[in-house]
Every structure is written in C-alpha cells, then in structure tokens.
C-alpha cells in the first residue's frame with residue numbers, strides 16, 4: 152500500500168525540471184534557472200553564452216504577461232538580484248527589429264517608461280519586483296545583473 156501511494160510522486164518527479172531549475176504551468180517543456188557571471192562577465196553576451204554552454208539553452212524569452220508575472224514573482228521570492236538579462240536584443244535602430252535569441256516571435260513587451268532605446272546593440276533585462284523591462288547596451292556589465300536562462304526539459 153505505502154509504495155503504491157508513492158508512485159505518483161515518483162512519476163511527477165521524473166517529469167519535472169532538473170533540481171535547482173523551475174518551470175511555469177504555461178509550458179512545462181521549458182525549464183528556467185538563474186546563473187551569475189564570473190567577475191567582469193556580467194554582460195548580456197556573457198549570459199547568452201553561459202546559457203548555451205551550460206544548458207544548450209538561451210536567455211529566456213517572455214511571450215506574454217502571464218509568464219512575465221510568473222517569472223517576476225518567482226525571482227522576487229527566491230533570488231536577491233534586481234536585474235535579470237533576458238533574451239531580447241536588437242541590432243538596428245528600429246523597434247521592429249527586436250528579436251528573442253531562442254527564435255520565438257517578439258510580440259509581447261513590457262517596457263518601462265522611456266524604453267526601449269532606439270540604438271543598435273540594446274538588450275533586455277527584467278527588473279524585479281517591478282516586472283518591467285529595460286534596454287541598456289548589451290555590453291553593460293554589472294554584478295547586480297544575473298542571467299535568466301531557459302532550456303528544454305529533457306524529462307518531459
């Protein structure tokens with residue numbers, strides 16, 4: 152009797168994201184985790200590279216307000232940084248040129264007042280707990296910024 156009761160728990164474990172990472176109910180195929188750069192390696196470029204090397208992933212894309220609020224709430228409850236690089240970037244001055252590094256459509260936005268910037272090589276952070284986005288230069292490197300990675304859940 153007792154081992155049978157444990158079965159659903161074991162199954163639910165095998166389908167969840169790896170220890171130390173998390174997913175939203177929106178799409179449990181996508182796992183998220185926070186990484187921090189080494190000394191002097193806090194730029195958006197460093198973050199995208201680290202997400203690729205460590206998880207074969209990317210900086211996170213944020214497709215809608217549900218996920219934006221979920222990520223903001225999770226980070227606020229579990230982390231101590233205020234700025235998290237996410238995968239939005241632009242290489243030209245037109246707002247229409249914003250893209251996500253994972254290749255999904257850049258449709259939803261939640262810019263703070265005055266953003267996005269209109270120059271090339273601007274990238275996107277999620278500011279916690281405001282849940283708003285800013286657009287500094289991609290090369291901006293500050294230890295108060297962390298990286299929000301996403302990767303496919305191979306258990307799912």
Ligand SMILES: *[C@@H]1O[C@H](CO)[C@@H](O)[C@H](O)[C@H]1NC(C)=O
Nearest residue numbers: 164165167168169170171172
């Ligand atoms: C998950 O990782 C943490 C710290 O790395 C560890 O303390 C914990 O025991 C791990 N949990 C499981 C279920 O492996």
Ligand SMILES: *[C@@H]1O[C@H](CO)[C@@H](O)[C@H](O)[C@H]1NC(C)=O
Nearest residue numbers: 177178179180181253255303
């Ligand atoms: C979940 O994310 C994966 C990877 O991006 C995608 O292939 C899949 O279509 C998504 N599922 C839903 C229900 O959005």
Ligand SMILES: *[C@@H]1O[C@H](CO)[C@@H](O)[C@H](O)[C@H]1NC(C)=O
Nearest residue numbers: 244245246247266267268269
């Ligand atoms: C980009 O969008 C911002 C905010 O909506 C706007 O103020 C700015 O004029 C736009 N820039 C361009 C080049 O379209």
